[in-house]
Amino acid sequence: MPRRKSEARQTPDSYRIAASDDIEVSTYLELAKELHGEQPVVAPEPLPGERETIVVLDFGSQYSMLIARRVRECRVYCELVPHDTPWEKIAPLNPRGFILSGGPASVYDPGAPLPLPYIYESRLPVMGICYGMLAVAYQLGGQVARGEKHEYGHTMLHISAGDSPLFAGLPSSLPVWMSHGDQVLDLPPGFQILAYSENSPFAVVGNDSGMYGLQFHPEVVHTPHGKTIFQNFVLNICGCKGNWTPTNFISESVAKIEQQVGDGRVVCALSGGVDSAVAATLIDRAIGNKLTCIFINNGFLRRDEPERVLDTFKRNLRMDVVYIDAADRFLERLKGVTDPEQKRRLVGNEFIEIFEEEAAKLGKIDYLAQGTLYPDVIESTCSETNAAHKIKSHHNVGGLPTRMKFTLIEPLRYLFKDEVREVGLTLGLPEDMIWRQPFPGPGLAIRVIGELTRDRLEILRADDWILMNEIKKAKLYRQLWQSFAILTDVRSVGVMGDYRTYGYLMAVRAITSEDAMTADWARLPHDLLARISDRIVNEVPGINRVVYDITSKPPATIEWE
Numbered sequence: 150m151p152r153r154k155s156e157a158r159q160t161p162d163s164y165r166i167a168a169s170d171d172i173e174v175s176t177y178l179e180l181a182k183e184l185h186g187e188q189p190v191v192a193p194e195p196l197p198g199e200r201e202t203i204v205v206l207d208f209g210s211q212y213s214m215l216i217a218r219r220v221r222e223c224r225v226y227c228e229l230v231p232h233d234t235p236w237e238k239i240a241p242l243n244p245r246g247f248i249l250s251g252g253p254a255s256v257y258d259p260g261a262p263l264p265l266p267y268i269y270e271s272r273l274p275v276m277g278i279c280y281g282m283l284a285v286a287y288q289l290g291g292q293v294a295r296g297e298k299h300e301y302g303h304t305m306l307h308i309s310a311g312d313s314p315l316f317a318g319l320p321s322s323l324p325v326w327m328s329h330g331d332q333v334l335d336l337p338p339g340f341q342i343l344a345y346s347e348n349s350p351f352a353v354v355g356n357d358s359g360m361y362g363l364q365f366h367p368e369v370v371h372t373p374h375g376k377t378i379f380q381n382f383v384l385n386i387c388g389c390k391g392n393w394t395p396t397n398f399i400s401e402s403v404a405k406i407e408q409q410v411g412d413g414r415v416v417c418a419l420s421g422g423v424d425s426a427v428a429a430t431l432i433d434r435a436i437g438n439k440l441t442c443i444f445i446n447n448g449f450l451r452r453d454e455p456e457r458v459l460d461t462f463k464r465n466l467r468m469d470v471v472y473i474d475a476a477d478r479f480l481e482r483l484k485g486v487t488d489p490e491q492k493r494r495l496v497g498n499e500f501i502e503i504f505e506e507e508a509a510k511l512g513k514i515d516y517l518a519q520g521t522l523y524p525d526v527i528e529s530t531c532s533e534t535n536a537a538h539k540i541k542s543h544h545n546v547g548g549l550p551t552r553m554k555f556t557l558i559e560p561l562r563y564l565f566k567d568e569v570r571e572v573g574l575t576l577g578l579p580e581d582m583i584w585r586q587p588f589p590g591p592g593l594a595i596r597v598i599g600e601l602t603r604d605r606l607e608i609l610r611a612d613d614w615i616l617m618n619e620i621k622k623a624k625l626y627r628q629l630w631q632s633f634a635i636l637t638d639v640r641s642v643g644v645m646g647d648y649r650t651y652g653y654l655m656a657v658r659a660i661t662s663e664d665a666m667t668a669d670w671a672r673l674p675h676d677l678l679a680r681i682s683d684r685i686v687n688e689v690p691g692i693n694r695v696v697y698d699i700t701s702k703p704p705a706t707i708e709w710e
Contacts, residue, residue, distance in 0.1 A: 200226055200243060200393065200397070200401070201225060201226065201243055201245045201389045201390065201393075202225075202226050202227065202228060202242040202243055202244050202245065203220045203225055203226070203227045203244070203245060203246050203247075203248060203383055203387065203389065204227075204228060204230060204239055204242060204244045204246075204247050204248070205217050205220070205227060205228065205229045205230070205247075205248045205249075205250060206230060206231070206232045206234070206247060206248070206249050206250065206264065206268075206281070207229050207230065207231055207232055207250050207252075208232045208249065208250050208251065208252030208254070208262050208280050208281060208284070209250075209251075209252035209253050209254065209262070209280075210250045210251035210252050210253075210278075210279070210280070211703075212250075212251065212366065212368055212369060212666070212667075213229055213250040213251075214229060214523060214524060214664075214666050215368040215369060215664070215666050215667070216229070216248055216250055216278065216368045217229045217523070218368075218565055218663075218664050218666070219367070219368050219375065219376060219379040220248070220379060220383055221393070221565065221568060222376060222379070223379060223380050223383045223384055223389070223391055224391040224392060224393050224394060225245075225383050225384070225389045225390075225391055225393055226393040228242060228563060229250075229523075232249075232250075232252075232262045232263075232264065232265075233262065233265065235265070236265070236267040239267070244271070244273060245273065245274075245387045245388060245389050246273050246274040246275070246276070246359075246382070246383065246386070246387035246389075247268055247271075247273060247274070247275045247276070248275075248276045248277075248278065248281070248382075249264060249268075249275065249276070249277040249278065249280075249281025249282075249284060249285065250278060250279075250280070250281055251278050251279035251280045251281065251328075251366065252279075252280035252281075253280075254280065255293075255295070255330075255331055256280070256283045256284050256287040256293050256331070257287065257293055257294070261284075262284075263284050263287075263288060264281075264284055264285065264288065269289075272358070273359070273387070274359035274360070274361075274382065274386045274387045275359065275360045275361065276361045276362075276363065276382050277360075277361070277362045277363065278363050278365075278366060278367065278368070279328065279363070279364060279365070279366060280331075281362070282333070282354070282362030282363055282364055283331055283332075283333065283362075285337075285360065285362055286333045286336065286337055286340070286351075286354070286362060289337035289338070289340075290337040290338055291333055291334075291335050291336050291337040291340070292333070292334040292335035293331055293332070293333055293334065294331065294332070294334050295330060295331055302326065302327065302328075303324050303325070303326060303327075303371065304324070304325060304326075304327050304346045304347060304348070304349075304365070305322055305323070305324060305325075305346060305347070306322065306323050306324070306325045306344050306345075306346050306352055306353070306365065307321065307322050307344060307345055307346065308320075308321050308322070308323075308343065308344045308353075309342055309343060309344055309345060310341070310342070310343040310344070310355075313343050313355060314381055314385050314386055315343065315353070315355065315361055315378060315381050315382060315386065316343070316344070316378075316381070317377075317381050317385065318377055318381070319374055319377055319378070320374075323373070323374050324371075324372070324373060325346070325352075325365035325366075325367070325371075325372045325374075325375075326365055326366045326369050326371035326372045327346070327348075327349070327364065327365050327366070328366060332349055332351065332364065333351040333354070333362075333364075336351060336354055337356075339356045339357070339358075340354045340355065340356045340360075340362075341354065341355065341356070342354055343355050343361075346364075346365075349364045351364065352364045352365060353365075359386055361382070361386075363378075367379060369667070370663075370667065395568070395571045395572045395574075395575040396575060398564075398568075398572060399431065399434075399572060399575060399576065402431050402435075402560045403431060403434050403435045404435075405560075406431065406432055406435035406436065406558065406560060407435040407436060409516075409558065410435070410436050410439065410515070410516060410558070412439075413439070413515035413516055414439045414440075414441070414511070414512070414513065414514050414515055414516070415432055415436060415439060415440045415441070415514070415515070415516040415517070415518050415558060416440075416441050416442070416443055416504055416507070416508050416511070416514050416516070416517055416518070416555075417429045417432060417440060417441070417442045417443070417517075417518035417519075418443060418445070418500065418504065418517065418518065418519050418520075419442045419443065419444040419458075419462065419470065420444075420458075420520070420588070420590060421444070421450075421454060421457075421458035421461070421585070421588070422520065422585055422587065422588055423520075423566075423569060423570060423573055423578075423582060423583050423584075423585055424520030424521075424522055424561060424566075424569055425519070425520035426462075426466065426520075426573065426578060426582055427520065427561060427569050427572055427573040427576065427578065428518055428519065428520040428559070428560050428561050429442050429466060429468065429518065429520075430466065430573075430576050430578060431560045431561075431572075431576070432518050432558065432560065433466075433468050434576075438469070440468060440469070440518075441469050441471060441511055441514075442462070442466070442468055442469060442470045442471070443470075443471045443473060443503075443504060443507055444458060444459065444462070444470055444471070444472050444473070445473045445475055445500060445503055445504075446472070446473065446474045446475060446476055447475055447476065447479040447496065447499070447500075447591075447592060447594075448475070448476025448477070448479050448480050448606070449479065449496075449591060449592030449593040449594040449606070450592055450593070451588075451592075451593070451610060451613050451614070451617075452610045452611070452613070452614045455472075455474075459472060461579075461581075461582055464579075465578060465579050465582065471507060473503060473507065475499075475503055478499065478503075479496065479499055479594075480601060480603065480606075482495055482499050483495055483496070483594060483601050484600075484601070485600060486600070486601070487599050487600050489595055489710030492591060492594050492595055492601075492710065493591055493595065496590065496591040496594060497590075500590075501517075501555075504517060504555070505554060505555075508555075514555070515555070515556060516555055516556050516557070516558045517555035517556070517557055517558070518557075518558040518559070518560075519557065519558075519559050520559075520561055520569075521559040521561065521562050522561055522562070522564055522565065522566060522569065523562065523563050523564060523565055524565065524566075524664065524665045524666055565664045565665075566587065566664060566665060567663065567664065570583050570584070584626075584627055586626070586629065586630070586631050586632065586633075587630070587631055587665070589708060593606055593609050593610070593613075595708055595709070595710040596609060596613075596633060596634065596635050596636065596708070596709070596710070597609055597635075597636045598635065598636065598637045598638045598709060598710065599637075599638030600638075604691075605636055608636055608653065608689060608690075608691050608692065609634060609635075609636040611685075611688070611689045612634040612636065612655050612685050612689055612692065613633060613634045615681065615684045615685050615688060615689070616632060616633065616634050616657060616681055616685075617632070619677060619680055619681050619684070620632050620659070620677075623674070623677050625671075625673070625677075628661070628671075629659050629660065629661060629671055630660050630661055630662040630665065630668060630707075631658070631659070631660055631662075631707060632657075632658070632659040632660075632671070633657075633658055633659075634655055634656070634657060634658075634685075635655070635656040635657075635658060635698075635709050636653060636655055637653065637654045637655065637656055638653075639653070639654040640652060640653055640654065641654055641693065641694050643693030643694060645686075645693060650693045651693075652691050652692050652693030652694065653691055653692050653693075653694075654692075654694045654695075654696060655685060655689075655692045655694070655695050655696075656695075656696050656697070656698050656709070657678070657681060657695065657696070657697050657698065658670075658698045658707070658709070659671040659673055659697075660701075660702070660707055662702075662707075665707060667701075667702055667703070668701060668702040668707055669701045669702075670698060670699045670700060670701055673697070678697055681695070682695040
């Protein structure tokens with residue numbers, strides 16, 4: 150059962166009032182000031198034209214990034230920050246509202262993460278999702294406990310307060326996605342029920358001060374009307390203008406880069422993908438000839454890719470590009486390595502070593518620019534999201550060495566892939582560059598399962614070439630988020646030309662996604678899969694079996710390693 154003793158008041162870490170006390174939010178604020186010793190915070194009114202921010206406080210949900218994405222879809226800037234971020238770091242963002250994410254903890258457990266007092270002192274609108282709802286209810290005097298019935302998956306939500314601005318434009322009943330074990334048993338003073346489900350009588354609650362709690366997850370695609378709920382909260386309840394556009398992002402980024410770099414010089418890592426190309430173009434606009442781009446061929450690129458990348462850069466990015474062929478060096482560095490995390494770390498370390506060597510030839514270089522995106526950051530579990538669980542290290546985030554001499558510039562660090570593409574189109578980059586499917590920094594090194602050798606890399610290049618050729622011929626390239634081949638370390642018996650073979654198993658992966666945080670396997674036509682399999686088995690020596698990966702994310706990740 151949850152704590153209900155008055156001594157909860159004596160512990161600053163709890164920030165909680167007893168459920169039996171008949172008090173309002175204002176009383177909680179006074180208690181918070183008494184316990185915390187802080188002056189009450191007041192969110193300033195935004196100046197005309199000033200960027201507005203919805204702040205998402207991360208309590209450890211793997212889908213916190215999806216909340217940020219849904220807010221961005223409303224054309225409102227959003228940042229995801231740790232749940233215990235102090236007000237001093239929040240205030241410069243000019244917050245217009247708070248969203249509290251889900252999380253794996255139980256609010257009544259000792260040491261459970263809880264919102265800091267400024268969430269309430271600011272008097273800004275608050276929307277708590279799942280754990281975020283339970284945390285608000287618990288802190289403000291409600292009762293939370295383990296539910297007798299857990300609720301996972303689709304359920305029907307029935308709206309009992311149709312006049313609530315949170316439900317504007319929605320039907321009286323709608324499907325939502327639930328995933329929780331705890332639930333509210335008694336509401337805090339001043340709150341009322343806004344919607345219910347079969348197993349959650351308090352599925353949505355709220356008060357007259359703009360505070361809302363949702364037991365379900367509106368951020369996932371399994372809640373079809375989730376986007377409307379976010380629009381209602383962000384635009385109508387928080388009063389945001391929805392004016393965060395690619396043009397505004399470009400002007401803000403150029404000014405920020407120019408101020409940050411000053412008289413310094415920058416080297417930018419070009420990979421051939423849209424992320425690094427957009428990052429380089431933004432930096433070029435800001436500092437011009439103080440930028441040098443370096444394209445490193447690590448030997449893990451696809452067939453003919455180094456030549457195609459260089460040609461694209463020369464035609465479309467009229468900036469200084471240094472080409473380094475380091476294929477032998479990378480292959481030697483990863484010789485005998487089979488662990489995927491170690492592959493990523495070694496690739497990241499080798500990249501930095503080469504950059505430092507090349508930078509020394511150029512003179513004094515102060516900054517390294519990368520096309521790091523928001524999903525890279527969350528999956529590598531950097532300091533911005535310290536409540537989340539690490540999925541894997543991205544070579545340009547968790548794989549970077551701590552001894553690195555450069556200061557990083559990552560202008561796209563808080564963007565999703567579709568936002569990067571919008572920015573790239575606004576910058577005037579060509580569509581064939583903008584719509585190139587994502588390709589991991591370690592490249593084929595993490596698509597060859599097990600040890601890397603030249604022969605195995607060449608087998609995978611041939612497999613990948615056939616796969617991409619057939620995908621493009623079927624006019625499906627733009628419809629897929631990613632499509633690629635994986636050379637496994639599994640070998641199986643086969644028969645070819647009346648002879649026994651013992652060849653490698655090759656896997657095909659094709660997925661659809663909006664943001665890479667979740668993904669579904671693509672339902673490719675059977676005749677297309679048959680052509681891909683026939684060509685690979687007949688044209689690529691060493692392969693005698695092809696399989697198609699039909700696993701979504703979650704539970705799998707997009708890449709195999």
